[in-house]
Amino acid sequence: xxxxxxxxxxxxxxxxxxxxxxxxxxxxxxxxxxxxxxxxxxxxxxxxxxxxxxxxxxxxxxxxxxxxxxxxxxxxxxxxxxxxxxx
Amino acid sequence: xxxxxxxxxxxxxxxxxxxxxxxxxxxxxxxxxxxxxxxxxxxxxxxxxxxxxxxxxxxxxxxxxxxxxxxxxxxxxxxxxxxxxxxxxxxxxxxxxxxxxxxxxxxxxxxxxxxxxxxxxxxxxxxxxxxxxxxxxxxxxxxxxxxxxxxxxxxxxxxxxxxxxxxxxxxxxxxxxxxxxxxxxxxxxxxxxxxxxxxxxxxxx
Numbered sequence: 001x002x003x004x005x006x007x008x009x010x011x012x013x014x015x016x017x018x019x020x021x022x023x024x025x026x027x028x029x030x031x032x033x034x035x036x037x038x039x040x041x042x043x044x045x046x047x048x049x050x051x052x053x054x055x056x057x058x059x060x061x062x063x064x065x066x067x068x069x070x071x072x073x074x075x076x077x078x079x080x081x082x083x084x085x086x087x
Numbered sequence: 088x089x090x091x092x093x094x095x096x097x098x099x100x101x102x103x104x105x106x107x108x109x110x111x112x113x114x115x116x117x118x119x120x121x122x123x124x125x126x127x128x129x130x131x132x133x134x135x136x137x138x139x140x141x142x143x144x145x146x147x148x149x150x151x152x153x154x155x156x157x158x159x160x161x162x163x164x165x166x167x168x169x170x171x172x173x174x175x176x177x178x179x180x181x182x183x184x185x186x187x188x189x190x191x192x193x194x195x196x197x198x199x200x201x202x203x204x205x206x207x208x209x210x211x212x213x214x215x216x217x218x219x220x221x222x223x224x225x226x227x228x229x230x231x232x233x234x235x236x237x238x239x240x241x242x243x244x245x246x247x248x249x250x251x252x253x254x255x256x257x258x259x260x261x262x263x264x265x266x267x268x269x270x271x272x273x274x275x276x277x278x279x280x281x282x283x284x285x286x287x288x289x290x291x292x
Contacts, residue, residue: 019261019269022189023196056276062206067280079200081273082265086290087240087258 009076016040018047018080029073037073044071047080054081197266204272213237221275222248223282233257233278239270243278243289259289 009015012031017024029040047053048069056065056079057072065079202210209219218236225231232248243257259277260270278285 017200019263019265019273021193021264023193023266024200024269054273054277056280058204058276060203062204062209064279065204065276067277079204079272079276081276082261082263084259084273084277084285084288085262086288087260 014040014073014076014078016043016078016080018053019082024079031073040073041071044078052083054084055079056081193266194268197268197272201268201272204275219275220246221279223278225282231282235271235274235278237267237271239267242271243274256292257286257289258292259285 009028014029014031016027018027027040027043029036031037044055048055055068057068057075058065058077058079060077068078202213205213205219209221212219218234220232220234223231223233230248232246234244234246234253236242236244240260241256241258243259244253245255245257246253259274261273265273274285
């Protein structure tokens, strides 16, 4: 399921924003549905382990995010950043 | 002139040839702007009709159909080529507009993601000054202030918290190209979550 914004996230759902060339794409999962949770976990692991993206769990309004390496389905928001390099 | 008869008036406004050789004539005609011109030579005629140096009426007096057929074909091909060129131009324009629209949409999405993850004062700073600031407590306990300016690379500055003077420029960005606002959010997230790693990866100047 696609979501255009972190705002108004439906209750009981979590969302991942994955940065890319065309802006971020969002992946949403229903915390009460095991298959959706599993799919979100697979995506998380693929991004972090295989593609070496940095995963941050975040809250809105600028509070400090936290870099994480394991998926927690009870979290609401993740942002995935491509590997960072020095310029 | 060795072959044929070519007459050029003192003002160079018209030219006539009765000759059978086209060599001198075509070279001369293509290098000098001429007015109305007459020829019975089909080869010359085709060259003239494509030459930008002939400004006046071109008269072809031969009764042979060969030159006319060639000329007609030349005109048809040119019109067809023009149509093809116009089609290609339109396709390129449509492609360019599509890319621009996609880039604008990407920029809008990134801007929204960034502002959703700034504090109200940071949003204000970004709107007013084109940068936002964040304070980080380093591992040593030192409080450091960073400015993240609009941009993709070389846009992070460590500044003196009291004077605002730039102490250092840090260059670090996502390896894969993302919109600028996404890069700025990435810099903020890593700097706040793991300043040590941020400083390790960044180029300092």
